[in-house]
Amino acid sequence: MIVALTGTPGVGKTTVADILRARGYRIESVNELAEKYDCVIGEEDDSKIVDIEELAEKLEFPDNELVILEGHLAHLLNPDVAIVLRCNPLILKDRLQSKGWSEEKVLENVEAELIDAILVEAMDECSEVYEIDTTDLNPEEVARVVEMILKGEGDRYRPGKIDWISVVGDRIEELMRK
Template sequence: MRNIKIAITGTPGVGKTTISKKLAEKLGFKHIDITEVVKKHKLYSEKDEEMDSYVIDFDKLREFLDGLDNIILDGHVSHLLDADYIVVLRCNPETVKKRLEERGYKQKKVMENVEAEILDVCLAESEGMVYEIDTTGRDVEDIVDEIIDAIKNKKIRKGIVDWTEKYFYLLEQFK
């Protein structure tokens, strides 16, 4: 598995960074945290103070990544960065809510991200070679091994997770 860009995407709180780092280690790839790179290299157009996040300048970010191979792109927008293979991590919305609250996210940001998970925004935006995994309650090593197998065998899997009916009530909590 060489000369490849792998995107690990999903809403905040699904386990992207933990899984991305372990995957990069196992494959001998470079781990790139999109949020850190955007901040460090000023690859943004502005900071959204209300949401406490940066508005990414995708042209600058793509230019920064141009020519890099054997990388794991870790971030909730990594599926928008011309990856060869996209892994969409999903997680129980209640777990996502708890994790984001523990991180001290503002209520509006928690709501936005829980809603994005319930409505599978990252999955819906992903195109090409896409593999969806539910990380809820799973061991990191098992998830990483599944990802490696999926990439090696060029597996495509979308639509295995549907939180809409079971967790729609969470959306009501934020109104």
């Protein structure tokens, strides 16, 4: 089974993936796979541009093995299940700014989170999708929720419960500027 651990940059994918790896799960980074299979076609703002269609064609994993693909493009690699990590856009903005990202890149990713961009893409690409609000959870708690979903105990994490517009609606102008 192929599982995409995906979400907007800054929501905690890599940290949660590291915890799951330490617990014995096979984790594959989309960026590392793109390099390994020579599917990086450029770079922009210190981010790799990946030929996602070519990478999806080249990836093969044993049918009987659980593989978790980690990265904000993971849901585009034909997974069986997509787990979308989410974060309150106000908190996400602070996280991305603390990484030293350009204001343009911060706002682009905050907007993507605000409008559910990755969740919508995942729902278009995958028949089984879950979403986890990581805002008030520590990485260990998020990893436990991922494990619950993998065990078939994740119905409460089906999409539709997270609505950032209603949460930050009166602060959207503040959110979309410095």
